[in-house]
Amino acid sequence: MTDKIINIIKSGTITIPKLLLQSYKELKLTEQELILIIYFIGNNEFDPERISKDLDLSIGETLKIIDDLTKKDILKISTKSAKVYEEYIDLDELYNKLALTIMTDKETPKKTNIYDKFENEFGRTLSPMEYEIIGAWIESGFSEELIEEALKEAVYNGVSNLRYIDKILYEWQKKGIKNKQDIKVQKEAPKPKGEVFDYDWLNEKD
Template sequence: MDSKGWNTWGEGVSFGLDNGMAIIPYALLKNYRKLNLSGSETLLLIHLLSFRQVEGIEFPSLEELQAVTGRSIPVIAGELQKLMKDGFISIDGDNDELRDMHYERYNFSGLYGKLGSYLATQAKTAEQEGTQGNGSKSSVSRVTDNRFGGSPPNGGTGKGLSDPEEASRSLFSIFEKEFGRPLSPMECETISGWLDQDRYPEELILLALKESVFAGKLHFRYIDRILLEWSRNRVKNAQDVKAYSQKFRGGGK
C-alpha cells in the first residue's frame, strides 16, 4: 500500500475514533440468550447504551432508534415495552425547574442486576461442582478444541458440536478467539441475525466459521456466503455438510 493509501486508512481510523467508542458489557454479548433476550432486543440495548455514552442522549427518540436500527417504529416500541416489562430497563424522570422542563432517561440497573445475578449463580454452581477456576474457561477451550482442532469439516464427523447449550454459551467467544479481537456491534448483530432471523443452527454457523479458517478467508462476508449456499442446498448439520462436500467434489472419500 502506498503512502497515500496509508494516510487515507489512517484518516479513516482517526475519524472513527473521534466519533467515540461505547463500552458494552461482554457478559451481555456472551449470555443474552440465557437471559431470554433475542438478538434484536440485545442490539437495541447496545444502541441505548451507545447513545448515552457517545452522544450524551439518555432518552433517544423512536425516530433516532429507527435511524440506527433500520427497523419500524412499532417494532422498536414493542421491544422497548418488553424490555421494561421484563425488568431490563426502566425510565427515570427529572424536572428542570429553572427551564420548566421535564427530562426522561433510561435506567439500566435492571439489566446490570440480572447480569450480575446470572454470573453469581454460575460462579456458585461452578464452585459447588468443584470446577471453580477452570469451569467456564475449560468449557470454551474444550468446545474450541473439538470444533477447530483436527481435520477440516469436509472430512470431519461434527463431534463436539451436538451440545446446543454449550454452543450458545461460547459462540461469541469462539468468534473472538478465531478473529483475535473483540467483535464489533455490527458483527454481533450479524451473528444474532444468523441465529434469530435466518434460524441457522449454531452448529452450522461454527462449521461455516471453521470452513473460513481453513480457507484462509476469515471475514464475515465469506462466512455468510457459505451459510447462504448451504441453506439453498438444504444443508442443516455436520452430516449434511460432509455429504454436500463429497457430492460437490465428485463423491470423494
C-alpha cells in the same frame, strides 16, 4: 437493523458490553429492543421524540418498545431533580441480569462456547447478525462439534466469513457427515478415479 446499530455507534463513543450481545436472546430480547438498549447505553435521557428521530421509529413504536422492556424488568424510567425535573432511563436491572449471567457461568464448569471459538479465530467480536446465523445452524440440527470443524476448515483455507462456513456445512450435510469422526472417515476414504470436488472454494475468499 444492523445499519441502525452502526449509525448509533458512529454517532458517539458507545461501548457495547460483549456480554449483552451474547445474552440478549437468553434475556428474551428482540433485535429492536437490543437496538434501543444500545442507544440508552450511550444516552439515557428519556426523550421519546428525539429517540424516535435518531432510530427512525414512530413515537408510538418507541414507547411500545420501552413499555415492553419495562415489563421484562430490563429498564425503568426514573426521575432526578436538580433545578429542573428530568426523567431518564435506568438500566440497573439490565446490568443486574448480566451480572447474574456471569455468576451463573462461574458456577458451571468453564467451557468455551461456540461463539467464543468463532471470535477467537476471527480475532474480533461477532456482530448480532453473525450470532443469529450461528444460532440458526444449531437450530437446524448442526452439532457444535461439526460447526467447529467447519470453522477450522475455513480458517485453514484462509477464509473468515460465515457464508463460506455455511457452504461447508451444507456440503457436508449432503454427504451425510454429522460429526468429527465422519469427516475423518470421508477424508481417508479412497477417492474414485476422476472424481472432481464440486465446490469452488477459491471464489469464496473474496
